[in-house]
Amino acid sequence: MTIDMRLRPPLESWKTTAQFKEGTGYYPSRYGFPRPKSVSTQDIGDLLVEMDEADITWGVVMGRQSAPPHGIVPNGEIEAFIDQHPGRFVGFAGIDLRDIEKGVADLDAYAHSGKFKGISIEPGAGFTPLYSDDPSLFPLYERAQELELPLSITLSGYLSSMAGHPTSYGNPSPVSTVARKFPKLKIVVSHAAWPNVMPMLEVAFLHDNVYVSPDLYMNHIHTPGAHEYIRAAKFYLADRLLFGTAYPSRPLKESVEGFRQWGLDQDLAEKILHKNAARLMGME
Incomplete structure (x- = not known):
């Protein structure tokens, strides 16, 4: 039983991006990660089969409102997709940081939709890049904290x-x-700031409201720095380390099997694969 904290299905807005287009030199392919079959077919049915084969019960669709080549995936498209596949997907609504005032205003709807379990920003990949602590983002953080919406x-x-x-x-x-500054805001650092592994683990060590989600950077025992995430889980991060595949960067079953190579005891593996994410999103 697994919750995948970063699963990007072949929605129309994603199909033209490097993640799905063949022949783009997309970096996971360059480094030996094979493409899932469902990337070639761009078929949701194939994706659902792959999820079942990997024992992935829920996929978290991380919204995106970023500069090219990452692009924009409208939250309405994500919401419609979740409606079409009940019981398999939830979302984190993407916030366009070019209009933070609108983003703040939209948070109430996301908090009460039942489909979005949090919000997603990519400040370093925006049309105008920002550091995570840019004061312009503080109203967004404050309202998310008030609404108890996790922030990726x-x-x-x-x-x-x-x-x-x-x-x-x-x-x-x-x-x-x-x-x-926002101690009750649950913060998920997706991609876990790789390759800045030790600075990331320092931040998580200092703050109990920071969750670490390395996704594909943890699911291969030869990825530089990956073992440090696992060592941290055995020391202090057991309840705040999250599993994700970053699909379509790598096949789902292969990603789960790659994580299993760490040989963790059952209790810790279950926390990382399922329990931590379920608790974070109120899905226990």
Whole structure:
């Protein structure tokens, strides 16, 4: 039983992006991760079969409102998709940081929709890049905290670089400021700021409201730094480390099997694969 914290299904808005287009030189393919069959067919039925084969019960569709080549996936499209496949997907609504005032105003609807379990921002990959602790983002954080909506901040140097911005925007250290200023806000750092692994783990060590979601960067024992996420889980992060595949970057079953290679005891593995995410999103 597994909750995948970063699963991007072949919605219309995603089908033209590098994640789904063949021949793009997309980096997981360059480094030996095979493409799932459902990427070639772009068929939801094939994706559901792959989810069942991997024992993935829920997929979390992380909304995206970022600069090219990442692009924009309208929240209405995500919501309609969740309606079409009840009991298999939930969403984190993507917030367009070009209009934070509107983003704040929309949070009430997301909090009460039943379909969105949180909100998603990618400040380092925006049309105008921002660090996570930019004061312009504080109204968004404050309202999310009031509504008890978990917040995903996607961070990695590669993500920022793809959008044409310096890799420094993938630095997780500014998250510490956010976590301290908004102590009741549950913050998920998607991509876990890889390859800034140790600074990320420092932030999570200091702040109990920070969750770490390395997705594909944890699911291969030879990924540089991946073992540090696991070591942290055995030390202090057992209740705040989350599993994700970053599908379609890598096949689902292969990702789960890659995670299983860590040989964790059953209790810790269940926390990372399911229990932590279920508790975070109120799906226990």
